[in-house]
Amino acid sequence: MEYFEEQALTYTECLNKIRTKYGDRFTILSHRNIRIGGIFNGLFFAKDGVEIRGYASNNVIKSGTFQGGIPSAPILGGPESGSRKQSQPLDFEEEKKKFLQEVSPSVKGESIALQQVLKEVQDLKREIAANTSSVQTEKHATISRIEEILDLNDFSPAYSQNILDRIKKEFSLDSLDDYNTVQDKVLEWIGESIILYKEEKFQRLPRIMVLVGPTGVGKTTTIAKLAAIYGIGNSGRRPISVRMITIDAFRIGAKEQINAYGSIMALPVSYVEDYDDMKKTIAQYSEGTDLMLIDTIGKSPRDSVNLGQMKQLLDACGTQAELYLAVAATTKLSDLKEIIRQFEPFNYRSVIITKLDETIRVGNVISALSDLGKSVSYITDGQKVPANIQKATIVRFLINIEGFQVNRAKIEARFPTDEAEQIQWR
Ligand SMILES: Nc1nc2c(ncn2[C@@H]2O[C@H](COP(=O)(O)OP(=O)(O)OP(=O)(O)O)[C@@H](O)[C@H]2O)c(=O)[nH]1
Ligand SMILES: [Mg+2]
Numbered sequence: 001m002e003y004f005e006e007q008a009l010t011y012t013e014c015l016n017k018i019r020t021k022y023g024d025r026f027t028i029l030s031h032r033n034i035r036i037g038g039i040f041n042g043l044f045f046a047k048d049g050v051e052i053r054g055y056a057s058n059n060v061i062k063s064g065t066f067q068g069g070i071p072s073a074p075i076l077g078g079p080e081s082g083s084r085k086q087s088q089p090l091d092f093e094e095e096k097k098k099f100l101q102e103v104s105p106s107v108k109g110e111s112i113a114l115q116q117v118l119k120e121v122q123d124l125k126r127e128i129a130a131n132t133s134s135v136q137t138e139k140h141a142t143i144s145r146i147e148e149i150l151d152l153n154d155f156s157p158a159y160s161q162n163i164l165d166r167i168k169k170e171f172s173l174d175s176l177d178d179y180n181t182v183q184d185k186v187l188e189w190i191g192e193s194i195i196l197y198k199e200e201k202f203q204r205l206p207r208i209m210v211l212v213g214p215t216g217v218g219k220t221t222t223i224a225k226l227a228a229i230y231g232i233g234n235s236g237r238r239p240i241s242v243r244m245i246t247i248d249a250f251r252i253g254a255k256e257q258i259n260a261y262g263s264i265m266a267l268p269v270s271y272v273e274d275y276d277d278m279k280k281t282i283a284q285y286s287e288g289t290d291l292m293l294i295d296t297i298g299k300s301p302r303d304s305v306n307l308g309q310m311k312q313l314l315d316a317c318g319t320q321a322e323l324y325l326a327v328a329a330t331t332k333l334s335d336l337k338e339i340i341r342q343f344e345p346f347n348y349r350s351v352i353i354t355k356l357d358e359t360i361r362v363g364n365v366i367s368a369l370s371d372l373g374k375s376v377s378y379i380t381d382g383q384k385v386p387a388n389i390q391k392a393t394i395v396r397f398l399i400n401i402e403g404f405q406v407n408r409a410k411i412e413a414r415f416p417t418d419e420a421e422q423i424q425w426r
Helices: 011-022 077-087 091-102 106-139 141-152 159-168 181-191 219-231 256-267 277-284 304-317 333-344 363-371 394-398 408-414
Strands: 002-008 026-036 046-054 205-214 242-246 269-271 291-295 322-328 352-353 376-381 389-391
Touching: 002 011, 011 026, 011 046, 026 322, 091 408, 106 408, 141 181, 141 205, 159 181, 159 363, 181 363, 181 394, 205 219, 205 304, 219 242, 219 256, 219 291, 219 376, 219 389, 242 256, 242 277, 256 269, 277 304, 322 333, 333 363, 363 376, 394 408
Parallel strands: 205 291, 205 322, 242 269, 242 291, 322 352, 352 376
Antiparallel strands: 002 046, 026 046, 376 389
16 A cells, blocks of 8 residues: 655646556545645745645555545546446546535534534624614613703703713612602702802902903893892891992993992992003002902903903902803803803803893703803892892702702702802892
């Protein structure tokens, strides 16, 4: 018996080579695809080829005795096959296919097993994908309801997402069924996100409060309200000496407006034109004035040139001056954020929310302030001077959120209001 290893460009060619050498006395053990020829160790110009391994026996092989799992030997060996070869030419490609299909049942078995594994992996993948998407799309009813309410109240997408993520993190699937508990918790989180302005306990006199902000938000009206509650007094508080100062004396009607408030309340009003004027006026009335309330010209947040000029003028108020940004609660979220940013150079201490009476939605205000880390000091909720002004409280914002069943006693207990600090107008 002689083992052989033959190579050729095609299977047929290789078989022919073997046949030429051994006639019909050979048995094929294996074959494989190889690279033939080329230069640099076959790196370049090598061709695809076939290698067949087997052995040739010294005796003539009987038909059908091929090793390696070939059941019959029509191609090779045996006098019968030899005679058949003459009467019926062999189709080598066809035989090769058969050979590949039938050779090595373990390989075939492995490929079937492999295919099964593959199919199972694919099924599993599909199942996981389906489950994942169902987890994402099928929100718990409580989460969907809270999301709707946040949406309804104009909370910013980032703010809402934060709340929803927190619900998912802090509530188990079972506890989500208890809507009221989740709702109360969400209200609490919203309350915690509101930053209240803390006034300095001891103010250097005169205290100087300056209101800046966009046009028509209620700056002059708010100045008049503040002048009244401090200058006329409220709930047992003694009135203090108040002066209103305006830099908005040239616009038609502006001077008359503040003059009217001044004369009704019998409080003095000053008009200033520029930086020097401001310095002079403050110096002139510092002695004997407890509170100076400075009204400014409404500015579009886009008017950066005029904003810059106004800032220069207000620098004359000195560093002790407290600047407040007045914005209307009716302003849409994106504008609110823009205004809050554009007035940043004024270094305002806190925000006054005006016209709270004109909207039922406060999510825009709460999320804009929270997203940008600003505190809120006062809220105004009507045109009446001085009645419609309050120090901002968390409860006041929370009861304004539409869609939640607010347990007032509960949120008042959670966010107590310092009654002594409140403005109680008689
Ligand atoms: N509903 C409501 N209206 C208000 C409130 N505050 C002010 N207003 C009204 O808003 C309008 C504008 O108020 P002003 O005080 O003149 O506003 P301003 O910011 O000084 O306006 P400019 O000086 O033109 O920039 C007036 O009709 C006020 O009565 C409020 O809290 N609620
Ligand atoms: Mg005004």
